[in-house]
Amino acid sequence: MQLRILNSAQWSIATWKRIVFSFVLLALLYFWYSGMMLHHVWDSPFQYKGADLTYWFLHSLRVDKLLTSNQFIAQVFSFVLISFFVLASLFPKKRSLAIVSGILLLFYQVIFNMKLGYHTHHLFGFQFALLPFYFKESLFKPSLGLAKVLCCLSYFFAGFFKLYQGAWLSFDSFSHVLSNQHAAYLYFNPTGIRSLVVHYMISHPSIGFMFFISAMIVQLSFIVGVFSNKWNKYLAVFIVLFHVMDWFLMNLGVFMGMTLLVWLLIYPNRPKIA
Amino acid sequence: MMFRRPINDIALLKKSHPRFFLFSVFVLVLYAAQLLIKTEITPLGYFSLYSNAMEEQASYHQILPFDTVNKKLINIYQAKGTGFLMLEILPTRYDILSKSDHCNQMNHKLRRIGLGDNNFEDCQKLSNFNSWMTIYGQRQGFNLSPTILVDCGFKDGQLIEMNRINATKNSQ
Numbered sequence: 001m002q003l004r005i006l007n008s009a010q011w012s013i014a015t016w017k018r019i020v021f022s023f024v025l026l027a028l029l030y031f032w033y034s035g036m037m038l039h040h041v042w043d044s045p046f047q048y049k050g051a052d053l054t055y056w057f058l059h060s061l062r063v064d065k066l067l068t069s070n071q072f073i074a075q076v077f078s079f080v081l082i083s084f085f086v087l088a089s090l091f092p093k094k095r096s097l098a099i100v101s102g103i104l105l106l107f108y109q110v111i112f113n114m115k116l117g118y119h120t121h122h123l124f125g126f127q128f129a130l131l132p133f134y135f136k137e138s139l140f141k142p143s144l145g146l147a148k149v150l151c152c153l154s155y156f157f158a159g160f161f162k163l164y165q166g167a168w169l170s171f172d173s174f175s176h177v178l179s180n181q182h183a184a185y186l187y188f189n190p191t192g193i194r195s196l197v198v199h200y201m202i203s204h205p206s207i208g209f210m211f212f213i214s215a216m217i218v219q220l221s222f223i224v225g226v227f228s229n230k231w232n233k234y235l236a237v238f239i240v241l242f243h244v245m246d247w248f249l250m251n252l253g254v255f256m257g258m259t260l261l262v263w264l265l266i267y268p269n270r271p272k273i274a
Numbered sequence: 275m276m277f278r279r280p281i282n283d284i285a286l287l288k289k290s291h292p293r294f295f296l297f298s299v300f301v302l303v304l305y306a307a308q309l310l311i312k313t314e315i316t317p318l319g320y321f322s323l324y325s326n327a328m329e330e331q332a333s334y335h336q337i338l339p340f341d342t343v344n345k346k347l348i349n350i351y352q353a354k355g356t357g358f359l360m361l362e363i364l365p366t367r368y369d370i371l372s373k374s375d376h377c378n379q380m381n382h383k384l385r386r387i388g389l390g391d392n393n394f395e396d397c398q399k400l401s402n403f404n405s406w407m408t409i410y411g412q413r414q415g416f417n418l419s420p421t422i423l424v425d426c427g428f429k430d431g432q433l434i435e436m437n438r439i440n441a442t443k444n445s446q
Contacts, residue, residue: 034355035414044364045399045406048371049391051380052314116360117367119314139294142287146298153305161325170327177324179429183334184362186431188349199431227280254356 013140014092017133020263021092021101024126025085027257032078038067038112042074046117055110055119064111081108088133098133105130125151125258132264148264152225152235155242159219168216174208175201181250194248201249211249218242229269236265311387314380333427333434337365339411340436343420347433353414361414365423368403369439371396 011019031037047064049055058064067077081104088097109123131147132140167173182198189195201208218238225235239262247253288295308314339348339361350361375381377400378391404423411418427435 030355034357035353035360035410036357040413041360041410043406044410045402046367046371047396047399048367048378050314050378051383051387116363117371118363120363135294139291142291142294142298145283146301150301150305158322158325161322165322165325165327167325167327172330173327174324176328176330180328180331180334183428184336184338184347184426185351187347187426187428187433188351190431195431202430252359254359 013137016263016267017092017098018089020129020133020260021085021089021098023260024101024105024130024257025082025089027126027260028082028085032082036112037078038108038115039071039074039078041112041115042068042071044115044117047114048117048119049114050119052119055114058107058110059114063107064114067107067111068115077104077108080104095133095136098130102127102130102134120254122254122257124154125255125261128154129260129263144264144267148232149226151261151264152222155219155222155235155239156226159216159222162212162216163220168213171209172205174212175203175205178202178208178249185251194251198249215242215245225265232265236262239265313383313387333429335425335427336362337369337423337425337439339365339407339416339418339421340424341421347424347426348411348416348418348421350416353416357414361411361416364407364410365439368400368407368423369425372400372403 028037047059049059066073068074081101084097084101084104088094088101091097105123105126109127113119128147128151131150132143135143162168178198179202182195186195186198201211219242221231221238222235224231240259243256243259246255284295287298338350340346341348350358352358353361370379371377376391376393377396378384381391384390407423408418408421411421423439425437425439426433
C-alpha cells in the first residue's frame with residue numbers, strides 16, 4: 001500500500017514530457033499573441049548573424065531565406081511549429097515528434113533572432129528542458145544530467161561574469177541600471193506598483209546594491225548543481241525567484257519561460273519501486 | 275569528496291553509453307571553445323547582461339515612435355502581451371546596427387578569429403527600416419503611419435530631450 005502511494009506520487013517520463021511540451025506550447029501561443037512569431041517579422045529588414053557560428057551555419061544553408069521568403073510560408077511554419085508541440089504532448093511515446101519539435105524550435109529561435117536584429121536568449125531554456133526527451137529511455141537519466149549541468153553552468157556564469165566584470169564593486173550601479181531599463185516605462189506608467197518599487201530602489205541605492213549582490217551570490221551557488229543533486233530543490237526555488245524578480249523589477253517577463261528549467265531539478269532521482 | 279561521485283558517474287557513463295558520452299563531451303567542448311575564442315557565447319553570454327558597472331547618466335535614452343499628427347510619443351507599453359519588448363528592441367537595434375561595420379555589431383569579433391562579414395546586402399536592407407516599422411507597428415495594433423522615430427532622453431520619469439533618428443541632432 002505504502003509502495004503504491006510512493007509510486008503514484010512519482011510521475012512517469014511520459015507525464016513529465018506532456019507537462020514540459022505543454023508548457024513550451026503555451027509559451028509559443030503567448031509569443032504569437034505578443035506578435036513574436038516568425039510570420040510577424042518575416043519581412044523585417046534585419047538579417048543579423050552577429051559572430052555566432054550557429055546563425056552563420058543556418059544562413060549558409062539558406063534556411064532563413066526559405067522560411068521567410070513570403071508571409072504564407074512563415075505563417076505555415078508557425079502553424080507547423082505549434083502543431084508539433086501539440087502532437088508531442090499528445091503522443092509522448094513518439095520520440096521522433098520530440099526531436100522534430102526541438103529542431104523546429106531551434107529554427108524559430110535562430111531565424112526570429114536574425115529578423116529581430118538581436119540575439120535574445122529567452123528560448124534557450126526550452127532547448128535545455130527538452131533535451132532529455134530526444135534520447136532513448138535508457139539514456140533519459142544521463143541526458144537529464146547533461147541538461148541539468150548546462151542549466152547550472154548558465155546561471156553560474158551569470159554570477160561569474162558579474163563577479164569578474166566588477167559590477168558589484170560599484171555601489172549605485174544597479175540604481176542606474178534600473179533608471180536605464182525603465183527610462184520610458186516610468187514616463188508612461190508613473191504610478192503603478194512596479195514604478196513605485198523601481199522609484200524607491202533608484203532613490204535608495206543601498207537596497208539595489210544588496211539586491212544585486214544577493215542575485216550574484218544566488219547565481220554563483222549554481223556551481224554546486226554541477227557536482228551534486230543534494231541542493232536541487234533549493235536551486236529550483238532560486239530559478240523561480242530569479243525570474244519572478246526579473247519580470248517584476250526589470251520588466252523582462254519574456255524570460256519567465258526559463259522557469260521550465262525547474263523540472264530538471266525537481267525530477268525525482270529515486271527509481272520507481274517495482 | 276564533492277567531486278568523487280560525479281567522476282564515478284562520468285566513468286560509468288563512458289563505459290555504459292560511449293556515444294552519449296562523446297556527445298556530452300562535444301557539447302561541453304563547444305561551449306568552452308566559444309568562451310575561449312570569445313565569439314558570441316550562446317547561451318552562456320545571455321546572463322552577462324548587467325555584469326558591467328553602469329555610471330550615472332545625464333539622461334537615460336530610449337528610441338520611441340513619435341506621432342507627428344497628435345504631437346505625442348506612442349505608448350509602446352500598450353502592446354499586447356510582451357510585444358512592447360519588440361518595439362523597444364527593434365528601433366534600438368536599427369540605430370546600433372546601421373552604425374556598425376557592415377551593419378554587423380560583432381564584426382570585430384569575427385575578424386579576430388580570421389573571419390569577417392563583408393556583405394553589403396544587410397545595410398541595403400536596413401535602409402527600409404522606417405517603412406517596415408510602420409507595417410510591424412500595425413501588426414502590433416498601433417497606427418504608426420504618421421510617425422517618426424525619436425531618441426528620447428528621460429530622467430526620473432520626465433522627458434528632457436528628444437532627437438530625431440537619422441537626422442541632425444537638434445533638440446525639438
